Amino acid sequence: MDTVGKVHGSSWRGDPHQNQFLPLESPMEMAVQPLRARQPQIQASEFATAWPRRACILAGTVLLTLAGCYEMYQVLQVGGVTILEWIILVLFVLLFAWIAFSFTSAIAGFFVLLFRSKDKLGIDSAAALPAIESRTALLLPTYNEDPYRVLARLRAICESVEETGCAARFDWFVLSDTTDPAVWIAEEACFLRLRRELGQDVRIFYRHRPQNTARKSGNIEDWVKRFGSNYECMLILDADSLMTGDSIVRLVAAMEQHQHVALIQTLPIVVNARTLFARWQQFAGRLYGPLIAAGIAWWHGSEGNYWGHNAIIRVRAFARYAALPELKGRKPFGGHILSHDFIEAAFMRRGGWAIHMAPTLRGSYEECPPSLLDFAARDRRWCQGNLQHLALLPARGLHWVSRLHLLTGIGSYLTAPLWFIFLVLGILVSLQAQFVRPEYFPKGFSLFPTWPAQDPILAAWVFVATMGMLILPKLLAWIVMLTHGDERRKFGGGFRVLAGILAETLLSGLTAPVMMIFQSSAVGGILLGRDAGWQVQRRDDGAVSREDTLRKYSVPTLFGVAMAVSAYVVSLPLLLWMMPVILGLLLAIPLATLSSSASAGTASSLFRTPEETSPPQVLLRANELANASHRQISCPLLELRGNAGLREAHFNNLSGPGLRNRGEVDPHLAIARAKIEDAESFDEAAGFLSPREKFAVLHSPAVLGALLDLQSP
Structure with missing residues (x-):
């Protein structure tokens, strides 16, 4: 038959004729934005309030860099500066300028938080909840994620919004780009159950794309083109996002109050960390993150940035200015833009809209990769996306602060190979001084021979100053925490937090050289034309097999052995001088095993955060729902055959x-x-x-x- x-x-x-998953379409046009466009007029009042702040940041960066450059030159000029030493000096200036820029921004954040300065939008989490009138869509893009956990978080957010009394102003969309057939059918089953349990009063919808063209940016663009005209704003979530109803309503109210604003980015706080690695990342983000965010928001002003999630966006501004072009050439530099969020913010600002950050708004959360390998895998994709921005830097019409955002993203990955080259050249200079015979009779007139030499005492002071600029912002964040009594108690007290800072600094210092190798390898692979692809991020307990650990961490370990031997050949003092870097590389394998352990994470009480001591209700509810028993779908075809309701819904939502x-x-x-x-x-x-x-x-x-x-x- x-x-x-x-x-x-x-x-x-x-x-x-029946569609169970989606509302009636309300299309909105999106035209691909050219890389060449006219620069919009910047409002004089905005520029007048922003330029003194930016001048302070840039002037502080320049002064610190000049001072560091002068001191490093004094270190190297003893006996004359060789070609290798000139290269080292140039690299030091670039890297020191990067540190100085972050340091001055952190200092600004310290004073903003210390004096409780309000942000320009006037969002106050302690004030009474404002009333809202406009309609907002909450969009949850997902790609092969665990649908039970994803929709558990979504339900917790829905219930939290409902408690504000403003639920009628929101629609909810799960936007699936899933390619795993079992996950897809599980998403549909979870969605139908969620809609049934929430009731008909909650307008929740589900859309699955047959092809995930342009990945997340294409997913959002598809929704805007089909449904965007019905909504004033859209709030973008990630698969691991969690937000309180209070924070969501305040964001909508801020958008209603400031009609010239296209986007408001929140500061997501890491929660649900289980492994040691995730817990110290969670601790660092919770303690230092607000200070860093307050600093950049202070001088970014209306030229802020977008991090891709936990942000609210005005739909008409996004539709008019944020449709991204496809880059010419082959991957990894050509094709669809991976790090789309930076470019979307830059294009909307180019169109005359303001982009802001709300660093003090509470109630925005996310999760962290459970191990260094998972972090590095995600970082590899981000690296490729940020290096793609090299092709977008010359785009006409961008605000100079938007270009600075792109440069900062590019620099965050190029600094890794620069640090690696800097360390290697330092060893080569020392080897040269140890084994290369000085030229006692150089060409031309010279009273004295020239050979490589450095001032070790002054070098130690330069090192101390550099480390101080890296560590001082952490201590400033600790001081700010001490001034907030409730937060200090939830952290576990000032002394516990100080001990946590010391432990986090030690662990971060040991893993930094390993990340330097991973990022340098990623940059090298991208420059050689290797595409990172798009892997699903793990969100489990972080367990890594022994074989994967040995395979992935063998390269950093071998680099550590090579550096240790080279330094010891020169002198024991040089080996001791480089020990912070060498030790992290040599301990890469045991540290990776320890840091990916959930039991070690449970025992690390030093890294307690307020969200652990006094978790918000939305977090408790999300975890309760996620931990509830659920049945995994092994064969989607068998599931459809045995579940009449799911089968009918699936057929009704397939196009002809x-x-x-x-x-x-x-x-x-x-x-x-x-x-x-x-x-x-x-x-x-x-x-x-x-x-x-x-x-x-x-x-x-x-x-x-x-x-x-x-x-x-």
């Missing part, structure tokens, strides 16, 4: 065959049709299909109906 030929009469089909050009054939679907025709039973056909073929079948009503019509053995 031709099973595929009888599909249109299949009893498995639902009502094609549509129009295609002659000769255009989906090879996965074609192979699946052939396998289904060749099978004698449903179980046999399901066993024949690969995951990619199952995905194609799930998108085809005709072929899926034919498969479900097959009899069981």
